[in-house]
Amino acid sequence: MIELVLTIIGRDRAGVVSSLADVVQFHDGNWKRSELAEIAGTFAGVVVVEVGDDRVDELLTNLLVLREQGLHVTAQQVEEPTATPGADEVRLRLTGDDRPGVVHEISSALTALGVSISRLGTVTDLPGEGDTRRFEITVRLAVPVGADIDAVLDAIGSVAESSGIALVVDDLTGDDAPD
DSSP: EEEEEEEEEEEEEHHHHHHHHHHHHHHTOOOEEEEEEEEETTTEEEEEEEOOGGGHHHHHHHHHGGGGGGGGEEEEOOSSOSSOTTTTEEEEEEEEEETTTTTHHHHHHHHHOOEEEEEEEEEEEEEEEOOOOEEEEEEEEOOOSSOOHHHHHHHHHHHHHHHHHHEEEEEEEEEESOO
16 A cells, blocks of 8 residues: 555635545545645645555546646655654644734744644734734644753743734643643
């Protein structure tokens, strides 16, 4: 069996997921994991599928048919995982007045701490006071094993405070998390 990561992008419409699932099912593939979303009228997704070695080429050829439906699909074979096994997971929510550069500030600070972002979501159309708009960033972090989570949270808190961003730690999981 071979695992493939499929990326899909195109105009959103009813039946996009079904069209993709039909092709995977036709080739006896197994839909293992996915993140799919509609953003600004565009469908975007990442799907991990597993398919028999003898069906991969046929599956890839049939995925090209989805172009006729306005979907661009790419496929890449799954290599060794890049995530650090046993990394502690931390979920954060950051909110504040929207302005250019917020994601850059937060992601740069996390990179400097050696922390990986495993999931990131942003919304910038939240109402603020007067004519201002507010943002909300939800982020799931993979903190390396042995790193001091409290020190990481303090550092992120300092960046958030200096930028006028409110920080909420939603959840801690992993070996160092409270039960």
